[in-house]
Amino acid sequence: MARLNLWRWGVFGLAGLYFLVPLAASVVFTVDVPGQGLTVDAYTQIVGTGGFGSSLLLSLELALATIAVVLLLMVPAMVALRLGAPKLRPVVEVVCSLPLVVPPIAFVAGIVTVLKWGPEHLSRTPLFQTFVAIQNPDFPVVLVLAYVVMALPFVYRALDAGLRAIDVPTLVEAARSCGASWPQALVQAVLPNLRGALLNASFLTLALVLGEFTVAQLLGFRPFAVWIVNVSGSQAQLSVAVSVMSLLVTWLLLLVLAGFGGRSRTTSRG
Amino acid sequence: MTATLPRVDTAPAAAVKRRRRSLGWVAVVPLLAFTAVAFGLPAWAVLDGAFTVKSTGAYSTANLTASWQGAYLTALLGSVKLSAVSAALATLLGLPLAQAVVTSRHRALREAVLTASGVLANFGGVPLAFAFVATLGNAGVLTRHLGLTDKGWDLYSFWGLVVVYLYFLIPLMVLTITPALEGLRVQWREAAQNNGATTAQYWLHVALPVLLPTLLGGFVLLFGSAFAAYATAAAIVGSSVPLITLQIADALSGNVLVGQENVALALSLDMVLVAGLVMAVYLPLQRRSARWLA
Numbered sequence: 001m002a003r004l005n006l007w008r009w010g011v012f013g014l015a016g017l018y019f020l021v022p023l024a025a026s027v028v029f030t031v032d033v034p035g036q037g038l039t040v041d042a043y044t045q046i047v048g049t050g051g052f053g054s055s056l057l058l059s060l061e062l063a064l065a066t067i068a069v070v071l072l073l074m075v076p077a078m079v080a081l082r083l084g085a086p087k088l089r090p091v092v093e094v095v096c097s098l099p100l101v102v103p104p105i106a107f108v109a110g111i112v113t114v115l116k117w118g119p120e121h122l123s124r125t126p127l128f129q130t131f132v133a134i135q136n137p138d139f140p141v142v143l144v145l146a147y148v149v150m151a152l153p154f155v156y157r158a159l160d161a162g163l164r165a166i167d168v169p170t171l172v173e174a175a176r177s178c179g180a181s182w183p184q185a186l187v188q189a190v191l192p193n194l195r196g197a198l199l200n201a202s203f204l205t206l207a208l209v210l211g212e213f214t215v216a217q218l219l220g221f222r223p224f225a226v227w228i229v230n231v232s233g234s235q236a237q238l239s240v241a242v243s244v245m246s247l248l249v250t251w252l253l254l255l256v257l258a259g260f261g262g263r264s265r266t267t268s269r270g
Numbered sequence: 271m272t273a274t275l276p277r278v279d280t281a282p283a284a285a286v287k288r289r290r291r292s293l294g295w296v297a298v299v300p301l302l303a304f305t306a307v308a309f310g311l312p313a314w315a316v317l318d319g320a321f322t323v324k325s326t327g328a329y330s331t332a333n334l335t336a337s338w339q340g341a342y343l344t345a346l347l348g349s350v351k352l353s354a355v356s357a358a359l360a361t362l363l364g365l366p367l368a369q370a371v372v373t374s375r376h377r378a379l380r381e382a383v384l385t386a387s388g389v390l391a392n393f394g395g396v397p398l399a400f401a402f403v404a405t406l407g408n409a410g411v412l413t414r415h416l417g418l419t420d421k422g423w424d425l426y427s428f429w430g431l432v433v434v435y436l437y438f439l440i441p442l443m444v445l446t447i448t449p450a451l452e453g454l455r456v457q458w459r460e461a462a463q464n465n466g467a468t469t470a471q472y473w474l475h476v477a478l479p480v481l482l483p484t485l486l487g488g489f490v491l492l493f494g495s496a497f498a499a500y501a502t503a504a505a506i507v508g509s510s511v512p513l514i515t516l517q518i519a520d521a522l523s524g525n526v527l528v529g530q531e532n533v534a535l536a537l538s539l540d541m542v543l544v545a546g547l548v549m550a551v552y553l554p555l556q557r558r559s560a561r562w563l564a
Contacts, residue, residue: 011370021405022401022406022437025405026400026404026411073300076297077297099309105518105519108522110315114312182293204392213500217519218519232505243398243400244397250397
């Protein structure tokens with residue numbers, strides 16, 4: 001048994017070394033600048049650096065819009081599938097898993113092509129204005145559309161786990177017998193029981209959007225992750241400092257969430 | 271659960287059922303319509319573009335042929351090699367870590383490792399890349415203090431990328447394999463011991479055969495994850511290691527020969543095919559491994 005314990009702590013030790021050293025080294029990298037000694041300039045400069053505020057704000061706005069759209073689309077659909085229409089259930093499951101088969105880079109290649117149809121084929125139709133509008137750099141709706149698609153597998157899994165734990169038909173029937181309308185039954189009887197799952201889905205989507213780089217960069221927009229890469233060329237210390245901060249904030253959010261909703265596992269990358 | 275209730279086949283019940291079914295359609299149609307536009311259109315664009323020659327507009331397989339030649343083929347093979355090597359290493363390293371987690375008696379430690387794995391496996395990307403640049407890059411902390419450059423270390427190389435990829439692949443493996451390890455019954459080990467088997471024999475003849483479908487499935491999933499990764503590679507190596515994702519990004523940014531604009535779409539289609547293949551292998555393996563865990 002002693003041998004087994006030794007073996008186990010050896011494995012944990014090596015894993016801890018591998019997973020913690022890069023984080024510790026990043027912190028050292030940002031405060032111990034060659035030729036300047038110890039300094040926290042990298043952290044105090046973050047807020048004042050051009051583009052920090054606007055790119056972070058853009059990312060947060062995109063995240064909020066994505067969460068709102070994906071929940072509005074998914075919650076009614078998933079609840080309705082529990083109430084009836086069993087034939088639709090596999091359809092929705094497949095639709096929500098499809099983004100896993102299309103890597104983000106292939107997806108964005110498709111989006112770029114579709115966006116080119118605007119100027120190439122549709123310039124005399126009213127649709128052209130729509131194409132221009134969804135690419136407004138102040139708030140690129142096209143990114144929200146892409147992020148909603150990319151969030152579908154995560155949100156599906158989170159909501160499915162939540163719905164599995166409650167008896168939706170009974171809840172709705174009880175609410176209806178008490179005279180509630182359909183929307184009332186959904187909002188006041190079902191949703192409160194799904195609080196954990198909704199929170200889970202929202203945080204996963206938030207983390208996805210805040211860290212997303214591929215689609216935003218290749219479509220030429222500049223939310224937070226793209227800004228970090230752009231700024232890294234001229235200010236290495238600063239970009240690492242922001243990276244450390246954003247990793248820590250994301251982990252804190254997700255750890256808090258895991259504490260809320262018990263052990264949550266997601267086994268696939270978007 | 272309706273099956274356990276006494277069925278009364280009256281008109282109102284049928285009407286309620288019908289209404290529920292139509293309600294299901296009403297609630298699902300927006301979702302389907304949204305994905306048809308936001309996902310279906312780009313998917314169609316990739317498929318259509320991959321088979322269209324830009325200059326003439328005619329359908330042909332020229333783009334796909336081009337995507338299997340020269341620099342593109344090198345990139346495709348580079349991606350396959352990088353994904354295969356890092357997925358294999360992550361599988362080998364993830365298994366002992368998961369076993370240590372599962373057999374640990376400290377509940378808090380287990381929960382912490384599994385939660386951290388969930389985070390690391392899904393949300394690395396750009397910040398992760400910069401953490402490694404700060405640690406092992408040319409001016410990185412470890413590189414400077416340990417003089418790694420003189421010893422031949424280079425983060426911006428194939429093996430450099432492998433080290434970075436392991437950072438999100440090992441946690442993904444731990445998450446995939448933990449349920450299977452939890453499903454190994456104590457009785458099996460005891461039965462093997464009673465029959466005189468050593469620990470090595472138990473693992474070789476009992477545990478590994480049961481775990482094999484999960485291990486293979488995990489490997490395939492890791493392969494797919496590494497194959498699709500772009501942000502990490504783009505932030506670290508630029509284009510010093512040939513990878514298919516970097517080639518697609520390059521082509522989308524306009525750095526291609528005239529007449530080959532649609533090769534990026536053909537390359538994307540190649541990636542979708544590989545990802546589809548990954549899922550086609552993974553799902554049956556997952557079902558197979560579920561047989562023992564029930």
